[in-house]
Structures are given as structure tokens and as C-alpha cells.
Amino acid sequence: MEGKSELTIGALGKATGTKPETIRFYEQIGILPEPARTAGNYRSYGAEHVRRLSFVRRVRDLGFPLETVRSMLALADQPDRPCGEVDALVLQQLHEVDRKIADLQRLREELDRLAHQCRGGHRMAECRIIEALSP
Amino acid sequence: MEGKSELTIGALGKATGTKPETIRFYEQIGILPEPARTAGNYRSYGAEHVRRLSFVRRVRDLGFPLETVRSMLALADQPDRPCGEVDALVLQQLHEVDRKIADLQRLREELDRLAHQCRGGHRMAECRIIEALSP
DNA sequence: CTTGACCCTCTAGTTGCTAGAAGGTCCATC
DNA sequence: GATGGACCTTCTAGCAACTAGAGGGTCAAG
Numbered sequence: 001m002e003g004k005s006e007l008t009i010g011a012l013g014k015a016t017g018t019k020p021e022t023i024r025f026y027e028q029i030g031i032l033p034e035p036a037r038t039a040g041n042y043r044s045y046g047a048e049h050v051r052r053l054s055f056v057r058r059v060r061d062l063g064f065p066l067e068t069v070r071s072m073l074a075l076a077d078q079p080d081r082p083c084g085e086v087d088a089l090v091l092q093q094l095h096e097v098d099r100k101i102a103d104l105q106r107l108r109e110e111l112d113r114l115a116h117q118c119r120g121g122h123r124m125a126e127c128r129i130i131e132a133l134s135p
Numbered sequence: 136m137e138g139k140s141e142l143t144i145g146a147l148g149k150a151t152g153t154k155p156e157t158i159r160f161y162e163q164i165g166i167l168p169e170p171a172r173t174a175g176n177y178r179s180y181g182a183e184h185v186r187r188l189s190f191v192r193r194v195r196d197l198g199f200p201l202e203t204v205r206s207m208l209a210l211a212d213q214p215d216r217p218c219g220e221v222d223a224l225v226l227q228q229l230h231e232v233d234r235k236i237a238d239l240q241r242l243r244e245e246l247d248r249l250a251h252q253c254r255g256g257h258r259m260a261e262c263r264i265i266e267a268l269s270p
Numbered sequence: 271c272t273t274g275a276c277c278c279t280c281t282a283g284t285t286g287c288t289a290g291a292a293g294g295t296c297c298a299t300c
Numbered sequence: 301g302a303t304g305g306a307c308c309t310t311c312t313a314g315c316a317a318c319t320a321g322a323g324g325g326t327c328a329a330g
Contacts, residue, residue, distance in 0.1 A: 063198030083253040088268035134189035
């Protein structure tokens with residue numbers, strides 16, 4: 001490897017909580033750019049890949065599909081896009097984000113209530129976790 | 136159908152943003168209880184199913200795997216479980232929820248910044264969306 | 271040199287839906 | 301009652317998004 005800052009695929013995986021196979025998958029479908037290779041044909045990753053993959057994993061963990069990941073990445077990859085185009089996309093994502101935050105807050109409240117009920121030594125009288133996230 | 140409160144699978148799907156095939160899938164894997172059937176062998180769903188399925192869809196939308204959905208549903212299905220057991224599970228889920236909320240807030244801030252930048256008539260100088268969710 | 275950890279590509283399996291085929295039911299309209 | 305379109309049924313297979321195993325190569329410590 002060229003220097004301390006360059007990582008093998010396994011090291012990149014450990015740094016980002018990602019399996020090597022998943023990293024190769026993302027490269028194949030174009031989410032991650034192809035990295036440089038060593039003389040032994042090993043992939044060699046730098047800080048830019050770490051950042052990009054961390055982002056991808058977190059957005060995925062939040063339940064956004066890869067198609068959405070792509071469009072978010074495009075915001076960073078194509079900084080000169082027309083503002084009207086970007087505006088529409090960003091507002092749509094903002095709406096999704098706000099909806100997820102609201103749902104997580106409600107879920108959090110109910111889980112917190114359950115935790116306190118348990119710690120108070122009370123019987124689990126009633127779990128309203130389903131109602132926290134239903135109509 | 137027996138009464139106004141009973142829904143066909145298509146109606147349940149519309150009420151919860153779920154495809155009929157997905158509902159059948161959830162029934163097959165035990166996430167949803169088998170519903171009553173009409174004389175014509177149609178599935179017939181009541182309010183309890185609507186609530187449960189809404190919950191499932193929202194938790195899935197937040198990026199939690201079905202295994203986690205199951206364990207959350209178990210909290211509601213088995214109200215008499217030992218508190219020590221419930222406590223550990225709830226705390227674990229609380230931690231996940233908090234992590235997702237924090238990530239969403241950060242993502243929200245950057246998207247908001249982008250939106251304001253566009254509306255202000257400025258050029259898209261720099262998109263830091265990747266950095267918002269990376270190390 | 272040896273050995274174990276990890277790399278490579280390729281193929282197939284797992285998880286979680288999603289859609290199509292073939293045939294039956296429901297209900298509004300004529 | 302007949303018709304037709306929407307929707308239902310079960311079953312099979314495909315898609316999205318990973319995940320793992322097979323067979324063979326590379327790397328580095330001992």
C-alpha cells in the first residue's frame with residue numbers, strides 16, 4: 001500500500017461497519033467510485049471513500065432506498081445543477097426526513113415510558129407501542 | 136362483508152400504504168395474524184389489523200429490520216414478560232432510535248441549508264451533505 | 271519457506287418485498 | 301339474468317439490497 005492513509009477493503013469495512021462484499025456491490029452499481037489498485041490487485045481506499053461510504057451506510061440505515069442515496073450523492077457530485085431542480089429534490093427529502101423524525105420521536109416516547117415502568121418495579125401494565133405509530 | 140369496519144386486503148393496503156402481496160407476505164411470516172375469511176374466501180380485516188400493519192410499515196420505513204419489528208411487536212403481544220428481559224430490549228432499541236434521530240437531524244440541517252441557499256438566489260457553492268453524515 | 275489472515279472474482283443464497291399468471295368473487299349496470 | 305371490470309385467491313418467479321461460500325492469489329510475520 002502507498003501510505004498510512006490508504007485502506008484495504010477490509011479496513012474500509014471496519015471503519016464504516018460494512019462487509020467487503022457490500023463495498024464491492026456498491027462499486028458494481030456505481031454508488032462508490034472504483035478505487036486505485038495495488039501491484040497485487042488489492043483495492044486501495046482513501047479518506048474520500050471513507051466519507052462517502054459512511055454517508056451511504058447511514059442513509060441506508062435510516063431506511064432510505066439506494067435510489068434516494070443516489071440522488072443525495074448527486075447533490076454533492078454535481079454542484080452546478082440548476083437551483084430549481086435541486087430545490088424540488090431537497091424539499092422532497094426534507095419532507096421525508098421530517099416524517100421519519102416525528103415517527104422516531106413518538107417511538108422514543110413510548111419506549112422511554114416502558115423503560116421507566118420497568119425500572120419503577122411496576123408490572124408491565126400496558127404496552128402502547130403499536131398505538132404510538134399507528135393511526 | 137360483515138360490516139363497515141371490515142376491510143378487504145386492497146382496502147387495508149390503501150389504508151396503510153401497503154401492497155396486497157406484502158400483506159400476504161407478512162401473514163405468511165407471522166408478522167400479521169391470519170384474518171377471518173368471507174364466504175367467498177376473501178380476507179376480512181378489522182381495526183386491530185389496521186393498527187398493527189401501520190405500525191409495521193412505519194418501523195420498517197425507519198430502517199429497522201423485520202427481526203426488530205418482531206421483538207417490538209412482542210412487547211405488545213406479551214405484556215407479562217419479566218421486566219429484566221423487557222428492560223434490556225427496550226434500552227437497546229432506545230439507543231438505536233436516538234442514533235437515528237441524531238443522524239436525521241444532521242441530515243435535515245444540511246438539506247435545510249441547501250434549500251435556503253437555493254431560495255436566496257445564490258449559486259450552489261458547496262454541498263456538504265456527505266460530511267453531515269460521515270466521520 | 272510456512273502459515274494464517276485477507277484479498278480477488280464469480281456464483282448463489284438470504285431478506286424483504288413485488289409482480290405476473292391463472293382462475294374465482296363481487297357488484298354495478300343493462 | 302348476463303356482462304364486464306375491479307379485485308380477490310394461490311402459486312411462482314423476479315427485483316432490490318445485500319451476504320456468503322468456492323477456488324485461487326497476496327501479504328506479512330515467524
